[in-house]
Structures are given as structure tokens and as C-alpha cells.
Amino acid sequence: MYPTHIRERVLTLVGQGRSLNSISRETGISRSAIRDWTTRAEPVSRAAECQRCAAPPTLPDEPAAYVYLLGLYLGDGCISSGRRGVYALRIACAAAWPGLVDACARAVRSVRPQNSVCFARSQGCVMVTSSSKHWPCLFPQHGPGKKHERPIVLQPWQQELVDAHPWEFIRGLVHSDGCRITNWTTRVVGGERKRYEYPRYFFTNKSADIRQLYCAALDRVGVEWRITRRGTDPYNVSVARRGSVALMDIHVGPKH
Numbered sequence: 001m002y003p004t005h006i007r008e009r010v011l012t013l014v015g016q017g018r019s020l021n022s023i024s025r026e027t028g029i030s031r032s033a034i035r036d037w038t039t040r041a042e043p044v045s046r047a048a049e050c051q052r053c054a055a056p057p058t059l060p061d062e063p064a065a066y067v068y069l070l071g072l073y074l075g076d077g078c079i080s081s082g083r084r085g086v087y088a089l090r091i092a093c094a095a096a097w098p099g100l101v102d103a104c105a106r107a108v109r110s111v112r113p114q115n116s117v118c119f120a121r122s123q124g125c126v127m128v129t130s131s132s133k134h135w136p137c138l139f140p141q142h143g144p145g146k147k148h149e150r151p152i153v154l155q156p157w158q159q160e161l162v163d164a165h166p167w168e169f170i171r172g173l174v175h176s177d178g179c180r181i182t183n184w185t186t187r188v189v190g191g192e193r194k195r196y197e198y199p200r201y202f203f204t205n206k207s208a209d210i211r212q213l214y215c216a217a218l219d220r221v222g223v224e225w226r227i228t229r230r231g232t233d234p235y236n237v238s239v240a241r242r243g244s245v246a247l248m249d250i251h252v253g254p255k256h
Helices: 004-015 020-027 031-040 063-076 098-111 156-164 166-177 208-221 242-251
Strands: 077-081 087-094 118-122 125-132 178-189 192-204 226-230 233-239
Touching: 004 020, 020 031, 063 077, 063 087, 063 098, 063 156, 063 166, 063 208, 087 098, 098 125, 098 166, 156 166, 156 208, 166 178, 166 192, 166 208, 166 242, 192 242, 208 233, 233 242
Parallel strands: none
Antiparallel strands: 077 087, 087 125, 118 125, 178 192, 192 233, 226 233
């Protein structure tokens, strides 16, 4: 006999489209027992576990974590379909920033605590991955093709959350497609040339829609920005004013 919470966990994994073999290996419960539970159990409603599928739909339980994850997804994320209507959310994180990997995983777990998080490592990259039937509900920007080749528009409920947590959105976008660097220049002072260093933030994304969402969030929190070009393309959003950089340092900071 197994406790009720063990059976519920197994049925949750089955509902995610996991194979009986993989569930058996993870839980130590035999395939025959799992099959018996799935045939005898009442149908499991997955809609109740997704706020957007509820009637009426509600906002995510952890709005700040969701908004941060939205920024990561728009920058370096993708959603791909799998078997039985299950989707995989993948966020690409630089392996050089373990703090970013941890922050991403925490956000995923906060948004979908019912689903596990796994890590696929390759040279220079860690792919933070989680599977659920409900990722397209939570990120309706999902669609065929590259993000910069199709419109990216926030739903009204998403914009409400971004307006309430603009710094989390900015932080997610910078942690995915941005950086904090130190620039330098020289000036002649008293006949002597001196070197001066100053920090600045860059955000680089090919999607004009995503850049506009980033700039609108910066405007909301009072950060001054300007567009700089990479070659002939206006892909970069620069924050270089001292007061604005100070604000970014307080709420975003360098990757780690």
C-alpha cells in the first residue's frame, strides 16, 4: 500500500505524458502498479492546476516570478510541443553565470510547482527545461518561427503583471539578452590625458516588439535609454546615464 500523496504524484507524472518506464525508474514503483492506478483512478482534471485554464481565468499565483520568467522567455526561451499535448519550456542560460541558472530554475518552479525542472548542459550553455501541458497558456507568445519574424504582443493580463512588476520584467530581459559592461574614454585634464571608466547596460534583441516592451518598462521606472546601432541594425538599447545606471545596479545588477 502506498500513501495517497505518492499515488497523486504518480498520476501527476502520468498526466504530464511521461512514460511508465521513466516514472517507474524515478519513483521505484512497478509499472504494473502504475498502470493499475491509471486504469482505476477517476480522470484527472489538469485545468484546475493552471490559472489561465480556470473558469474564470486568474493571474499566476507568483506574479513577480512569472514576470521575471516572461522576460527570460522573450529573450532566450522557446516552447516546443511533444507527445500527448505536452510542451517543453526551454530557457538557454550561459554556463558562466550559475546564479542566473539558479534564478531561472527557481522562477520555473514558482510558476509551475507541479512540474519538475531539468538541466541539459552543453559547451558554454545550460538549458533549463520543464514540461507541462500549460506553457502555451502561460506564454501565449508561443508560435511557429523565430520571435523577431512574427508579432510579439503581451495579452492584457500579462501587461497588467508587467506594469505591477516592471523591474522583474527588465531583470529577466537583461539576464537573457542583456549585459552590464564597463566602457572607457580618455580626456585631457591639465595637459595630461587621463582614462575614465564608466558602466553601462546593453540589451540586444532582433525583435522590434521585444525591444519596445523593454523600453516601455524602462520608461515606467524612470530609466533613460537610447538606441545604438550594431552596424546598420538598431538592435541595441543602451543605458549609460549615471543616475539610470545606478537604478539598474540596484534592481538588476550584473549577471553572476
